[in-house]
Amino acid sequence: MRSLWKFFSSVKLAIVLLILLAAASVIGTLIPQGEPPAAYAARYGQLAGLLSGLQLTGLYHSGWYLALLFFFAVNTIVCTLARLPAKCRRAFKPMIGTETAGLLALKVKGRLGKNAPAEEVRMRLEATLKAHRYRVRSQAAEKRLCLLAQKKKLGHFGSDAVHLGLLVIIAGGIVSGLAGFRTHLDLSEGQTVKVPRAPFEIRLDRFETEYYPQGMVKAWKSTVTVIENGASVLTKPILVNKPLTHRGFSFYQTGYGSNWDNPKLEVTVKKKNDPSFARTVQLGVGERAAVDDKDVSQISVKRFVPDFVIGEGSQVETRSQEPNNPAAQVEGWKGPEKVFSGWIFANYPDFEQMHSGQPTDLSFVLKSYSGSEYSVLEAARDPGVWLIWVGCLLVSAGFFLAFYWPPREIRAVLEEGRDRTEVTAGGVAAKSRESFQAEFEAIIDSLRRS
Amino acid sequence: MIESTLFTIVFVLYILAALFYLAVAFSRNDRWAKPGLGLAFAGLVLHSAALLVRTFESGHAPFTNMYESLSFLSWAMVLAFVLIDRKFRIPRIGPYLMLIVVGLVALASSPLMPKEATPLVPALQSYWLWLHVSVTLLGEAFFAVALITSILYLTADSDEKKEKMDSVSYRCVAVGFPLFTLGGLVFGMVWAYKAWGTYWSWDPKEVWSLITWLVFALYLHTRIVMGWKGKRSAIIAIVGFLAALFTYFGVNYLLSGLHSYA
Numbered sequence: 001m002r003s004l005w006k007f008f009s010s011v012k013l014a015i016v017l018l019i020l021l022a023a024a025s026v027i028g029t030l031i032p033q034g035e036p037p038a039a040y041a042a043r044y045g046q047l048a049g050l051l052s053g054l055q056l057t058g059l060y061h062s063g064w065y066l067a068l069l070f071f072f073a074v075n076t077i078v079c080t081l082a083r084l085p086a087k088c089r090r091a092f093k094p095m096i097g098t099e100t101a102g103l104l105a106l107k108v109k110g111r112l113g114k115n116a117p118a119e120e121v122r123m124r125l126e127a128t129l130k131a132h133r134y135r136v137r138s139q140a141a142e143k144r145l146c147l148l149a150q151k152k153k154l155g156h157f158g159s160d161a162v163h164l165g166l167l168v169i170i171a172g173g174i175v176s177g178l179a180g181f182r183t184h185l186d187l188s189e190g191q192t193v194k195v196p197r198a199p200f201e202i203r204l205d206r207f208e209t210e211y212y213p214q215g216m217v218k219a220w221k222s223t224v225t226v227i228e229n230g231a232s233v234l235t236k237p238i239l240v241n242k243p244l245t246h247r248g249f250s251f252y253q254t255g256y257g258s259n260w261d262n263p264k265l266e267v268t269v270k271k272k273n274d275p276s277f278a279r280t281v282q283l284g285v286g287e288r289a290a291v292d293d294k295d296v297s298q299i300s301v302k303r304f305v306p307d308f309v310i311g312e313g314s315q316v317e318t319r320s321q322e323p324n325n326p327a328a329q330v331e332g333w334k335g336p337e338k339v340f341s342g343w344i345f346a347n348y349p350d351f352e353q354m355h356s357g358q359p360t361d362l363s364f365v366l367k368s369y370s371g372s373e374y375s376v377l378e379a380a381r382d383p384g385v386w387l388i389w390v391g392c393l394l395v396s397a398g399f400f401l402a403f404y405w406p407p408r409e410i411r412a413v414l415e416e417g418r419d420r421t422e423v424t425a426g427g428v429a430a431k432s433r434e435s436f437q438a439e440f441e442a443i444i445d446s447l448r449r450s
Numbered sequence: 451m452i453e454s455t456l457f458t459i460v461f462v463l464y465i466l467a468a469l470f471y472l473a474v475a476f477s478r479n480d481r482w483a484k485p486g487l488g489l490a491f492a493g494l495v496l497h498s499a500a501l502l503v504r505t506f507e508s509g510h511a512p513f514t515n516m517y518e519s520l521s522f523l524s525w526a527m528v529l530a531f532v533l534i535d536r537k538f539r540i541p542r543i544g545p546y547l548m549l550i551v552v553g554l555v556a557l558a559s560s561p562l563m564p565k566e567a568t569p570l571v572p573a574l575q576s577y578w579l580w581l582h583v584s585v586t587l588l589g590e591a592f593f594a595v596a597l598i599t600s601i602l603y604l605t606a607d608s609d610e611k612k613e614k615m616d617s618v619s620y621r622c623v624a625v626g627f628p629l630f631t632l633g634g635l636v637f638g639m640v641w642a643y644k645a646w647g648t649y650w651s652w653d654p655k656e657v658w659s660l661i662t663w664l665v666f667a668l669y670l671h672t673r674i675v676m677g678w679k680g681k682r683s684a685i686i687a688i689v690g691f692l693a694a695l696f697t698y699f700g701v702n703y704l705l706s707g708l709h710s711y712a
Contacts, residue, residue: 011671011675011676012676014671015668015671015672015676018664018665018667018668018671019668021664022661022664022665022668025657025660025661026661028652028657029654029657029658029701029705033652060652060657173650182647182648212569214568214569216568216569216571217571218569218572219572219575220572239572239575240572240573240575240645241572241573241575241576241578241644241645243644250647252645252646252647253572254646254647378646380647380648382643382647382648385643385649388639388643389640392636392639392640395631395636396628396631396632396636399627399628399631399632400628403624403625
């Protein structure tokens with residue numbers, strides 16, 4: 001146990017761990033993280049197996065990276081605790097008694113004699129030190145008075161605050177990882193969904209995309225109503241950078257998508273031997289629209305895909321939900337008789353190879369298509385996040401204390417001789433020694449002049 | 451229009467300042483440092499005006515694309531230089547710093563960088579943009595000064611110069627590291643939480659700022675606890691700067707991730 005304590009209280013271990021963590025983190029940015037195995041096989045070939053075996057493809061969540069972090073946390077705790085008692089003693093229960101020889105060995109020191117009793121000199125010195133915002137303690141021994149003045153004592157604990165802050169952040173990360181929860185919600189306008197694990201539902205009232213005059217997207221805005229037990233409790237817009245928070249769940253605008261289940265389509269019918277003829281009808285999938293022409297009375301749409309591709313077994317599939325190659329399977333009717341059947345393509349209006357049925361004079365064009373836009377919200381509950389903010393505050397405050405609140409300590413020995421008191425003083429400052437030297441000299445000067 | 455005119459004048463002032471400082475370096479005479487500093491300071495004032503004009507014209511923070519961000523970084527570097535030179539009287543860093551600044555401004559002015567102010571994409575519409583980017587870049591500017599003093603430490607010929615460079619390096623890290631931590635990591639986490647609902651996503655830019663942070667943590671621990679000074683400290687500070695540089699620049703061009711704007 002003792003040797004384990006010693007192992008973890010070593011700063012060398014901290015240095016090794018800092019280097020290992022940095023090196024591991026570098027590797028994680030060079031190898032793409034969290035992709036499907038096939039992507040690694042394509043990119044790294046035979047090495048792919050080795051990479052996933054060493055967990056380099058999900059490095060930041062791997063056992064060994066977490067083990068490094070764990071060691072780092074234990075090391076931080078032990079190092080901090082090992083040094084804390086001595087610091088506390090120095091700051092709060094310091095030894096007041098001191099020897100003149102020790103003071104004279106310091107870099108910042110001074111000596112002077114005053115024609116006054118020691119007690120009076122002590123009072124003057126104490127007043128001067130207090131004017132410089134020092135806290136003064138004194139101790140009387142035989143013919144000797146010892147003074148200890150301290151200020152900015154909290155500066156001793158800057159690094160401890162940073163360390164504590166880091167540990168709180170790591171703890172917050174653990175809480176987030178274990179108890180946090182997040183999920184995507186795809187919502188079309190008017191749709192209500194139950195938020196997983198939450199005692200309420202949300203309904204998307206409106207989803208708007210605002211544009212700048214130049215045509216760039218200015219905002220995605222989802223107006224959402226929170227519904228509890230069937231009753232609306234609040235309605236609020238959610239924008240990027242402006243989440244909605246309700247009962248510990250937050251909702252973020254993270255994206256949008258188009259839904260092609262029920263698109264609005266426009267189909268134009270033309271005749272090859274009559275260029276002046278063109279009729280456009282509007283319809284949806286599974287609907288029929290009247291053309292009222294002698295050659296074609298009605299059009300119907302059997303199917304629509306946003307990204308047409310011929311998949312396995314010569315089946316029509318969609319490659320993605322992006323409208324890269326929108327296509328509709330349309331049928332033309334002359335009374336009960338099917339006069340046209342085939343796929344038509346918005347991007348390739350002249351492509352008619354797929355047409356089947358009787359040879360016909362008719363030609364169909366997919367003039368326009370529009371899916372319904374839906375909003376993608378991220379729903380998240382993160383019970384660890386407040387620990388992160390507390391940790392960040394501690395780290396920031398710790399940095400301030402460590403770098404800009406340097407503790408200072410002045411000690412003095414007053415030795416009473418025959419109607420004369422010899423004062424020997426010396427000081428220690430952790431940082432900015434020049435300004436401390438100046439302050440020290442000012443204090444000694446004002447004592448000399450008093 | 452006003453902004454680009456100002457920026458051109460600033461560019462010229464920085465070049466002149468760099469020339470005066472080069473005269474310091476080659477003549478080994480600090481006489482030329484004063485006009486050099488004056489020109490750099492004049493450049494800084496006009497550069498501040500240019501950034502303000504840009505802010506008013508575009509209606510948003512002047513660091514939303516690479517051009518703006520390079521301009522702001524060079525501004526922050528000159529500011530860091532002026533402050534450090536005022537405190538430590540260290541004109542020898544002038545030539546190197548001003549050359550880097552001229553390089554950055556030249557890069558910003560080059561046709562590679564689109565200069566028109568574009569309206570803010572939804573992800574950047576937040577006041578955290580101001581805090582996150584400005585404080586981080588200011589911290590990185592101090593890292594850049596620490597880089598120069600560290601290199602000068604390694605090449606210095608006298609112990610007196612070495613000691614000064616070592617101490618100024620440390621003071622730069624003592625300013626840059628807290629700023630970088632606050633701006634890059636703390637403000638970054640707060641903003642990420644507000645925008646994406648997660649304070650940390652292991653995005654390459656996040657990881658590289660963590661790496662930079664670890665390197666400077668190493669610098670402080672080896673220096674303060676183990677008493678490393680001089681050469682080894684200088685090398686760690688240089689590595690730390692390179693990590694910061696990669697975080698700022700390399701990640702955008704070489705790795706892909708969430709920080710796709712700048």
